[in-house]
Structures are given as C-alpha cells and as structure tokens.
Amino acid sequence: MADQHPPKINLPDPAELAETMSAISEKSQELIKNFMARQQPLNPQEHDPDPLRIGQAFLEMSQKFWSDPDKAMKLQSDLWQGYTNLWQQTANNFLAAGKTESDENKKSPAPKPKGDRRFQDEAWENNPFFNFIKQSYLLTSETIHKSVTSVDGLDKQDALKVDFYTRQFLDAVSPSNFLMTNPEILRVTTESGGKNLLQGLENLISDLEKGRVKMTDEDAFTLGENVATTPGSVIYQNELMQLIQYSPTTEQVHERPLLILPPWINKFYILDLKAKNSFVKWAVEQGFTVFMVSWINPDARLAEKSFEDYMLLGPLAALDAIEQATGAKEVNAIGYCLGGTLLASTLAYMAEKKDKRIKSGTFFVTMTDFSEAGELRVFIDEDQMVSLEKRMADKGYLDGAEMGTTFNMLRANDLIWSFVVNNYLLGKTPFPFDLLYWNSDTTRMPKSMHSFYLRKMYLENKLAQPGGIVLDGVPIDLGKITVPSFIISAKEDHIAPWKSTYANTKHFSGKKEFVLSASGHIAGIINPPDAGKYSYWTNRDTPADPDEWLDKATEAPGSWWPHWAEWEKKNSGKLVDAKKPGSGKLKIIEPAPGSYVRIR
Known part of the structure; x- marks a missing residue:
C-alpha cells in the first residue's frame, strides 16, 4: 500500500490560542450567569412538568413496543446486520485511503435522506473516520425511528407526538451539530485559533437577548426600500x-x-x-x-x-x-x-x-x-x-416567537440546526436573505x-x-x-x-x-x-x-x-x-x- 501522509494542518499560534480560549471561558461564564439570573423558581403546585403530555405518549409507545418481542428482536437484528456491514465498509475505507474506489464499495449502509444538507463537506464522504460517524448516526437514527413508528395500537395523536419528537431528538444529536464530530468546524477552529467559537458565543449572547435564532442579516432589509417595494x-x-x-x-x-x-x-x-x-x-x-x-x-x-x-x-x-x-x-x-x-x-x-x-x-x-x-x-x-x-x-395573545418556533420545528435541520452550526460553531454572520427576513418578522x-x-x-x-x-x-x-x-x-x-x-x-x-x-x-x-x-x-x-x-x-x-x-x-x-x-x-x-x- 502506498505511504499515507496526513494533510498539512496550519496550527494556530499557542499564545494566541490561549488568549482566545480565555476569552471563550470568560464569555461562557457570563452566559451562564445571565441564564441563571433569568430563571424563576417553580411552584410545583402550579407547574406542570409535561403540559404537552409528550412523556405520556412515549410511555405508551414503550409499553406497546415491548409487548411485541418478535418485532423488537427483528429491529435489533437488522441494526446489528447494518453495523456489521458498516464496520466492513469502514475497514475497507481505511485500507483503501488514497486509492480510487468503485461506486459499489462507496455504497452507504444507510444513505442520507433526500434533501439532507447536513453532510455536504467532502470529509463526510472521503475521510474514513468522519464517514463512519455519519453512517453510524444515519443507521442508528433510521432504526430508532422505525422502532417508534412501527408500534401497533398506539393512539393516533400519541403516534404523531412520538414520531415528531423522535425526529426532533435525532436531528438535535446529529454529529454535524457538534464541534468534535463535524470536520468543517474542526478545520475552521484549527485555522482560526478558536476565534470562530469566540464569535459564536458573541452571536449566541446576542440571539438570547433577542429571544430568537438570527437567520439572516436583519440590518440588510428595510420595508419599503428593498422589500415590500411595489408602489x-x-x-x-x-x-x-x-x-x-x-x-x-x-x-x-x-x-x-x-x-x-x-x-x-x-x-x-x-x-x-x-x-x-x-x-x-x-x-x-x-x-x-x-x-x-x-x-x-x-x-x-x-x-x-x-x-x-x-x-x-x-x-x-x-x-x-x-x-x-x-x-x-x-x-x-x-x-x-x-x-x-x-x-x-x-x-x-x-x-x-x-x-x-x-x-x-x-x-x-x-x-x-x-x-x-x-x-x-x-x-x-x-x-x-x-x-x-x-x-x-x-x-392576551400568543407570542409571535412561539408561533415562529413551532413552524421552524417542522423543518428543524434547515431552520434551526443549520443556523446553530453557522452562527454559534462556525461563528459566521447569516447571509442576507429576504425570505428569512420575512420569516423572522413574526406576528x-x-x-x-x-x-x-x-x-x-x-x-x-x-x-x-x-x-x-x-x-x-x-x-x-x-x-x-x-x-x-x-x-x-x-x-x-x-x-x-x-x-x-x-x-x-x-x-x-x-x-x-x-x-x-x-x-x-x-x-x-x-x-x-x-x-x-x-x-x-x-x-x-x-x-x-x-x-x-x-x-x-x-x-x-x-x-x-x-x-x-x-x-x-x-x-x-x-x-x-x-x-x-x-x-x-x-x-x-x-x-x-x-x-x-x-x-x-
């Protein structure tokens, strides 16, 4: 096998990195302090810990799921077989690193869903380590989703809740949303000496003060000037x-x-x-x-x-x-x-x-x-x-931000997590986009x-x-x-x-x-x-x-x-x-x- 040489990485200056990490620590402490100051003590007699009855829906699902052990065993068997295939593919990927592979060898055990834009960085496909992380997540997600949506006898509304909130959970724990498992964030963090994380904290603090995730450069639009301009x-x-x-x-x-x-x-x-x-x-x-x-x-x-x-x-x-x-x-x-x-x-x-x-x-x-x-x-x-x-x-009204969050949850990867990654982990300013400006202008x-x-x-x-x-x-x-x-x-x-x-x-x-x-x-x-x-x-x-x-x-x-x-x-x-x-x-x-x- 040809010698494998890791790609050259431009490491940041140690002193500059230490200064950035110190600033991040200071901002994080400020963030936690402000968060705690805003919390109100709960009155157990007035506070319902599960007003949407999501926990009850999952409890019902769990009981019915384990009442059919054959189906549970089949799902576990399919997951194990999927992981066996994934491990074999990953081993082949590591052995063949740097070589040209056939399309058949690149076939994914769990292909990403249509329209999924979370794994666009080339490293998700070409780097064996990150490819394994991606495939492992997709395979596990698919199995978890099947396990909760294949339960028989569940109340229709409970089934809707279980399906929806399971997808919300799976979207939230995607490896694309975390520093150590997203190759693009790791690359940017290394190249900038962590300045992206510092800027990301600044963006997070600003968004917390506004009470919403910033989706676009809101200063780039003015009603009557560059949107809503028809005379x-x-x-x-x-x-x-x-x-x-x-x-x-x-x-x-x-x-x-x-x-x-x-x-x-x-x-x-x-x-x-x-x-x-x-x-x-x-x-x-x-x-x-x-x-x-x-x-x-x-x-x-x-x-x-x-x-x-x-x-x-x-x-x-x-x-x-x-x-x-x-x-x-x-x-x-x-x-x-x-x-x-x-x-x-x-x-x-x-x-x-x-x-x-x-x-x-x-x-x-x-x-x-x-x-x-x-x-x-x-x-x-x-x-x-x-x-x-x-x-x-x-x-006397339903707050517009609450309504906006509801609609954003319907497309959480596009309208929530993509901005978490862009704004807070990559430390970027959202791109000016008239549609997202309108979307943020809630009523x-x-x-x-x-x-x-x-x-x-x-x-x-x-x-x-x-x-x-x-x-x-x-x-x-x-x-x-x-x-x-x-x-x-x-x-x-x-x-x-x-x-x-x-x-x-x-x-x-x-x-x-x-x-x-x-x-x-x-x-x-x-x-x-x-x-x-x-x-x-x-x-x-x-x-x-x-x-x-x-x-x-x-x-x-x-x-x-x-x-x-x-x-x-x-x-x-x-x-x-x-x-x-x-x-x-x-x-x-x-x-x-x-x-x-x-x-x-």
Whole structure:
C-alpha cells in the first residue's frame, strides 16, 4: 500500500490560542450567569412538568413496543446486520485511503435522506473516520425511528407526538451539530485559533437577548426600500387592518379589482418581497387593480378580537372601501393559507346573506377540511390546547416567537440546526436573505381568535361541517359557495398538505379548478415566471380521490402564475381606464407598505 501522509494542518499560534480560549471561558461564564439570573423558581403546585403530555405518549409507545418481542428482536437484528456491514465498509475505507474506489464499495449502509444538507463537506464522504460517524448516526437514527413508528395500537395523536419528537431528538444529536464530530468546524477552529467559537458565543449572547435564532442579516432589509417595494398607498384602515391600493402600471385595467387576503400568522409582504419575485408587482403588470389587506400585529388590547371580527373588519370592510375608492361593486379575491380559510368562510357567509360582490375565489395552499391537517396537528390536542389557552390568557395573545418556533420545528435541520452550526460553531454572520427576513418578522395571535381557530377548525373540524360554526349569527356552509374557485396547492407542503387542500373540491360548489405546484408552502406559491423553476400539474376534472386526479394530471414546466392569470381574466370583466390611489372617494393615508406592517 502506498505511504499515507496526513494533510498539512496550519496550527494556530499557542499564545494566541490561549488568549482566545480565555476569552471563550470568560464569555461562557457570563452566559451562564445571565441564564441563571433569568430563571424563576417553580411552584410545583402550579407547574406542570409535561403540559404537552409528550412523556405520556412515549410511555405508551414503550409499553406497546415491548409487548411485541418478535418485532423488537427483528429491529435489533437488522441494526446489528447494518453495523456489521458498516464496520466492513469502514475497514475497507481505511485500507483503501488514497486509492480510487468503485461506486459499489462507496455504497452507504444507510444513505442520507433526500434533501439532507447536513453532510455536504467532502470529509463526510472521503475521510474514513468522519464517514463512519455519519453512517453510524444515519443507521442508528433510521432504526430508532422505525422502532417508534412501527408500534401497533398506539393512539393516533400519541403516534404523531412520538414520531415528531423522535425526529426532533435525532436531528438535535446529529454529529454535524457538534464541534468534535463535524470536520468543517474542526478545520475552521484549527485555522482560526478558536476565534470562530469566540464569535459564536458573541452571536449566541446576542440571539438570547433577542429571544430568537438570527437567520439572516436583519440590518440588510428595510420595508419599503428593498422589500415590500411595489408602489401603492394605504387608502383605508381600521383597528385590525390597513388596505393598500397598488399604483397601476398599465393604462387600462380589468374592470373587477383583485383583493388579496394574506394570512395574519405572518405578514403580507411574502407576496411582495423583491421586485423579481413579487406576486403583487407581477399581478399589477397583468392589468389587475390590486388591493392588499395588511393585518395589524395585535397586542393585549385586541385580545378579544374573534375570527368573526377578522371577517367583518377584514374582507367585508375591504369590499366597502374598494367601492368607495374605485366605484367597483364587484371584485375577485385571493386568500393565502389562513387568509384562504377566512375567504372561504366569508364566501359562505355572503352566500347566506345573498351578497354577490365577490365573483371568484383563488385559494393559495388553503385548508378548510382539517381531518388530515399535516404535521401541525402534532401541536393540537385537548391537553395542549388547555396549556396554550392558559399562556394566552396571561398575555392576551400568543407570542409571535412561539408561533415562529413551532413552524421552524417542522423543518428543524434547515431552520434551526443549520443556523446553530453557522452562527454559534462556525461563528459566521447569516447571509442576507429576504425570505428569512420575512420569516423572522413574526406576528402575534389574539387570544379569542386563535383559540376559536384551533379548537373549531383544527381540533373539531367544524368548518367542514355544514353549520358547524356560526359567524355573525350566520351558520357557515361551504357548500353554499357557488362562485368559480381556483385552488392552488403545493406538492411538498408540510403545513397544508396538498391532499388536505384538495378536499376543497368536494366542499365548494360551482366551477372548480385544482392546480398542483411543485415545492412547498412558500416556494410553491412564490414562483415567478422569469425564475424558470419548478413545475405544476393541471387536470380540469376533480375526482373524489386526489391520487386519481394526479394520475391523470398533465405536468407543465415553470410557474403556474400565467395559467392562473388566464383563468382570472375570464372573471374580471372588460378593460377600463386605470385609476390611481386617492383618485376616488378615499384619500391616501400613507404610502405603502403602511405602518401596521412595521409593528414588530
């Protein structure tokens, strides 16, 4: 075998390294001291150590797992066989270090999951030691996950908790998250003399003071300057929302304006980030007069605002304002996620009231049937609702940071641990990214509204039942929605699974078109034509089975936006002269994006 020479390592100056380690020790002591000072003594009579009943779910799983010893032995046998193969492969890797290996010899006993970006450094593949660490982790993780998800007879909600929190644990203990088992961190630490760890502690202290992990360079963005930049004006406001009318860029526009209802879980400018990916800007260029609801970021003063209030002071108030601003008595409407749930509820309410001002509805990744609500369902059961309602009762709202953490946990490797490694272990400053800036700009949820939404829709699935909920004295029946509906979902959506959103086709009456976009909850929607990314599927029929719909659907390359625009223009009336904001009965209050969106 050829002589093996280790790669040259540039060792740091000992005196400089000692100084850095001393600074790290000092910062660590400061960190611990501040942490301890913030802790409050717990009252055992008031404190529930397991309010989410996660421990109970794992106890139930454990009891049922060991009640089937044959299955347990099979899993242990498979794990042992996997390790035997791994040890053999690792021995071959050490013997063949520096030689060219065949693809067969490089085959992993436990391949990394699709889309896993934790092990991109070449050393994870080429260095036998780190390759063994990676493969050992993946093999063990796979076995642990199989052991907890293959248990029979477990309550459905307990099974969801066990599955979800097991994945959270396995993600947390990944070798990529630790100094001594991550080759990139070791290399950077050696080359910088530990300065990356010192800077990482500085970053950690800063993030602890803010109460969140910093995902992007927040100083790089300013609302109205390099995000949320489409020209327009606030022409109406009430205690829950501001209404933005965007300035036309075409001499003529379609007769019916377009009203957009974004979710109030996040802020509206996901639809107006930068000019190149702004749905708002693009829609204006297609000749639509676009109005956007910008929800307020509520505090304790709005604790008792209900889902009903969001309907009355949101879309219904916006319809009156649009008529005053443009003279148009009819509009088309778009609802995104929770905004789409509100739009569906409003359309059913208006149908009962014989109000025909909304002539079509477009639903972006919208659920109205929560029987299969996706991974968010793990956070919603009676025990967790009681705990959540107690927390909201103290403040009058659900804190935005808590909501943000919930969503980040759904993609923990990408939205939590990657930043732990980048910010705290590599000591880097996050890269400026408009989407992550928006993601960090969290909003609060009023106590009454949020409790109603989670209980009546997620927990009890009442919206899908005719008359299951009542808004402003009107029983809501989605079957009364007879306007044309365009339903766009995303194939890899983990928040609103596409098969759940497909249920809208059976609940809504009238003409329906269902379109499926590639990618997820955000990228599947924010996919401008010029980007040339992803694809989408269409099928004019809407059979009862979503899999049957997809089997017969036709895939088209690129963005679904032009396909939607063709559909919407058929519902938008003739072309008329464009009107600028403030030219009607409502005068300009302030320039877009307004002041409500700036409340952090």
